[in-house]
Amino acid sequence: MSEPTLPNLPTDTYGVPAPSRRPRRLRTSATMRNFVAETQLDPAQFVLPVFIAEGIDAPREISAMPGVYQHTETSLLKAAEEAVKAGVGSIDVFGVPTPEHKDFAGTQAWAADGILNKGVAALRREFGDDLLVMSDTCLDEFTDHGHCGVLTTDHYGNTVVDNDATLPLYAAMAVSQARAGAHIVSPSGMMDGQIRVIRAALDAEGFQDVSILAYSAKYAGAFYGPFREAVGSTLQGDRKTYQQDPRNAREAIMEVQLDIDEGADMVMVKPALPYLDILSQVADYSTVPVAAYQVSGEYSMITAAAQNGWLDREKTIMDSLTSIRRAGADIILTYWATEAAQMLA
Structure with missing residues (x-):
């Protein structure tokens, strides 16, 4: 079959001159696109969140997060080794105690032989x-009520988290983590004044070089559901009295500034994708590095859509991470940290 003959068109179309600027010139090949890319993903700035669980003898897959596991110490070290080989910069450890080790105040959170500190120590060694x-x-994995601090009753008979009574517990937890070998502690409970108290406690115990990544703008949204299974949460109700209202933006800047003033070395926006506007504002404002956490709900909805054949899994992972980086994140916490690093390689 012969090629179709194109009509004899003028050099300009309907009297409109040919384009003088052609943006497509910078899209002609992968090499050219990489050459002029405004946004680059760097595995050294990825953080892999991991769960170490008490009372299991083999890794246990989290049903709401296919491909993510509760780890034993052995499998935790194996996952960390894989992350290091891929170039991932950091690993964020969450502890999952057995129910009998949970109590009103979350005392296992700062026990030297508690599951979280054991995991931290093993990784550092x-x-x-x-x-x-x-x-x-944070205490939520360790309290029997699932809240991020100790509970009290207010003047009206409502059960609430006691902000000020919780602060010394956070300080004890941070110091115990530093003793176990943590390079970075990451207060995620959204208690007012938590950074000031933790910084003072670390410094008093000789841990001036341990950094604080503050969960500064953590929103009380709907994207944490799968995480509740991951940590065996016993939470009843919600955390709206201490986490941020999703309707508020200016408040995030105030929270960030308070944490910086109190000694935060890095600040965070969480979740990431539903709050890219907040992330962009914080990145423009902050004088310290900005992190964003691609949370469990973000992971699970992309995973589920890919499993159903509705999305190209790898391309969607990279699109989502690129959007977070483009919005201004210097550091990205993602359950795909190792896999994304391998894809970038």
């Missing part, structure tokens, strides 16, 4: 400074 060991500094 194994990898030294080759992998930044970050630890989640």
Whole structure:
């Protein structure tokens, strides 16, 4: 079959001159597109969130997060080794105690032999400074009621989290994590004044070089559901009295500034994708590095859509991470940290 003959068109179309600027010139090949890319993903700035669980003898897949596991110490070290080989910069450890080790105040959170501190210590022994060991500094996994602090009754008979009574517990938790070997503690409870108290406690105990990544703008949204299974949460109700209202933006800037003033070395926006506008504002404003957490709900909805054949899994992962980086994140916490690093390689 012969090629179709194109009509004899003029050099301009309907009297409109040919384009003088052709943006497509910079899209002609993968090499050219990489050459002029405004946004680059760097595995060294990825953080892999992991769960170490008490009372299991083999990794246990989290049903709401296919491909993500509760780990034993052995499998945790294996996952960390894979992350290091891929170039991932940090690993963020969450502890999952057995129900009998949960109590009203979450005392296992700062026990030297508690599951979280054991995981932190094992990672630091194994990898030294080759992998930044970050630890989640919050009580919710360790309290029998699932809240991020101790409970009290207010003047009207309502059960609420006692902000000021919780602060010394966070300080004890942060110090215990530093003793276990954490390079970075990450207070995620959204208690007012938490950064000031934790910084003072770390400094008083000689841990001036341990950094604080503050969960500064953490929103009380609907994207945390799968995480509740991951940590065996016993939460009843919600956290709307201490996490941020999703309708508020200016408040995030105030929270960020308070944390910086109190000594935060890095600040975070969480979740990431539903709050890219907040992330962009914080990145423009902040004088310290900005992190964003691609949370469990983001992971699970992309995973589910890909499993149903509705999305190209790998392309969607990279699109989502690129959007977070483009919005201004210097650091990205993602359950795809190792896989994304391998794809970038």
